[in-house]
Amino acid sequence: MSSSATGIPGQGHHPPAGRTGSGGTGEQPGGPLAAGGLQFSSRPRRGLADALFKAVTGAFASLILVLVLLLVLELVRSSWPSLKAFGWRFLVTQTWDPVRQQFGALPFIFGTVVSSLLALILSVPVSLGIAIYLAEMAPHWLRGPVSFLVELLAAIPSVIYGLWGIFVLVPLVRQLEVFLGTYLGFIPLFSGPPYGIGMLAAGIILAIMITPTIAAVSRDVILAVPNSQREASLALGATRWETIRNVVLEYAQSGIIGAIILGLGRALGETMAVTMVIGNRPEISASLFSFATSLTSVIANEFNESGGALHISALVELGLVLFLVTIVLNSLARFLVWQVQQRNGGAARV
């Protein structure tokens, strides 16, 4: 026992203030200590370098904050004339006429939404198939290479998708449209002349482009499902597919939805490939075969040759709409994926 435990300063259970702290940053510089031959405090500005380091890195971190704030500010400021002129009508009217200075975003919103949804419908089953394959079925030695190939799909520049879309995909789509038109032409969805270029081509190319995103995130989410869940199901006599469907996918459900939303966010913001194959006509048509346009395409096409300040302002407002929608979708998606991974102690971030 240490000697006489009573009456010793600092013996209580609450640590005294001062004399603590971490790392010595933030301590006050003081004069040199008189006593002792070692002179630990011979540098009166000790800790300054650490404080400076923290300040500099912190400044760069806050630069991100400033950038995003500036981005929002700039978008709102530039779209202000249009916001003021059209208000909420901007989102629901169809006229886009730089000559008469009338701007309504509906055809673009329609094109973006429909092409993205089409992309989801086409991509989700395939992406989930890949995710299930990579997480549950692929032999170990194949997982790396297949993952790499799928990720390579994400590395191909969007303008090259567009190039390939124009010269390889569109002719194929045209044949598909001829076929669909012949047999299913009575459905409005598949009516009209088969140009090849148009909504369908945009949807297909987007589907290809968002597949790596949905597949990779879904794979991570599925991998986060604890093995005990699978074993429990298999032990009950369920087949592998039943286990995957009823247990694994069930468990990972919200995370997979997150992955899908993430893919949707990517589809909404995609510019080049869509612009190159969608036809760029501000039209709302029931047919997937017809020309269409999107928020991103119209910005890409008209921004540089705009007719006046209000036109520019309207284009920026389209950007603002796009920005807000993607923020909401991305936040939602990250939250959903994060939730699944937290439940199991967490895997990689999205």
Next chain:
Amino acid sequence: MDVDRLHRRRRRWKERLMTVLIYLSVLVALLPLFSILIYVAIKGIGALNWDFFVRLPGPVGDPHAGMANAIVGTLELLLVAAAVGLPIGILAGIYLAEFGGHGLFSNSVRFLADVLSGVPSIVIGIFAYALMVLPVKHFSGWSGGVALGIMMIPVVTRTTEELIRMVPRSLREAGLALGVPRWRVTVSIVLRTAAGGLTTGAMLALARVAGETAPLLFTAFGNRYWHRSLNEPVAALTLQIYQYAISAFEDWQRQAWGAAFVLIIMVLILNILARLGTRSKFSTQQE
């Protein structure tokens, strides 16, 4: 009894069907990949010759037309992007890992970095236009490079933070116990340990923006001639591909494939360099 057997058979069939469908989905996804790579390789290589790398774009039908200015322009834009994106991203990542914790400020920065990474690239283009083109009233390579740099920031920030957090505490302690100041421990020990991973992250970020077109449309703008400085419109491979691909001339379309081949090779080289960086250093760390 019979019902049971039927039921079992149905389950087995379902199992097989789903397995086939899943294999099929992998094939369906990889089909476009191979198609793109093959087309770009065949059509691209066919369009390439020495002139392509050393001459300027020419009128339709000019057999000696090239894209020298676009190749140089792309490299210059990437250099500017790296100069903007890497310092900001790495230093912000250091802050988040070393001092960040989970306070309001750090979490806001993390959230906004995530927001920034989700912003459509064309919106970044509008932003850079408003920031750097509008005030001086002309397009410039600088604004294009900055737009790409902004797109790199969130990726680099996040990679840096994660890599620094992966460096074992024991190394930090070893440095501190030697009497090395904390900032020096971070820079010379922690960052150097994570250097391989950081290189990978940087390369991947660069590869990602190397293929961007949309942010350059209203910033770098493109140029059919040599730019004398980055203060002028600057040509880029992506812009050139876009312009030529949507043109009506077979000659230009052929050159677009050539440019696409060069671009893909650049992106692939960056990707491969990135992977080499990880393999050589980070994985051989102490267990």
Next chain:
Amino acid sequence: MSAQAGAVAAVEETCGSPGLPDGAAVDSTAITDPVMEVKSLNAWYGSFQSLHNICMRVARQRVTALIGPSGCGKSTFIRCLNRMHEMAPGARAAGQVLLEGEDIYDPQVDPVAVRRAVGMVFQKPNPFPAYSIFENVAAGLTLARVGRRFYRSQLAEVVERSLRQAALWDEVKDRLRQPATTLSGGQQQRLCIARALAVEPKVLLMDEPAAALDPISTLKIEELILSLKEQRTIVIVTHNMQQAARIADYTAFMLMGELIEFGPTAQVFTTPRDKRCEDYITGRFG
């Protein structure tokens, strides 16, 4: 010096008064010229107090061993001696630790300077993986603000001397440029010792330096410690009582954050004064 001495005298009263029967077991006042003197040291992790009022002197150029069951606070204690303890989140320390008469916990004191004077070797070898063997040994000199720049030749001298002191020179002299991770575990630990020696600390703290090593490497480390004490003071935490008996001049036994017994090693192991220490040493618990 006088003000300092006065402060020392004031705290002295709260520390081991030789007359008291239960203070006798931890009396270290027989050490007349201590390198370090710990006075009423308390330490916390968050609200948990991990050290209670430790008082102890560390003898010059001797090996002092800290023994005790896991979780008794010996690692915390040793980490308080070079202000590494406070680097952990939520960790605090209060009290006095005098190094050559100067309190390292004085608010005026730069903890970085303290760590240069009091080196540390950790339980698991932790060479810098991105550095070569040479760079590892030189790290303390090249990375810290030592006021003067080192020329390559000087650096090479220091590295060689440190590696020789750490009994590693002959094994690595032909591969100084190779990554430190190419060494075996035992070699890595001696490299870490060389790295700590290169900054010429007054005191070397070792936190179970052989715990992660095989018996032969352990033996080498022990020989090394014995050779080092001719020039340096060593404080070593060990789980292994035989090890303490083999290498330590003084031994301190800790239990639940308190210093229970302190004395010359032979005395602590043969005639412990505290019952709990005796129980531990004879293997009746822990």
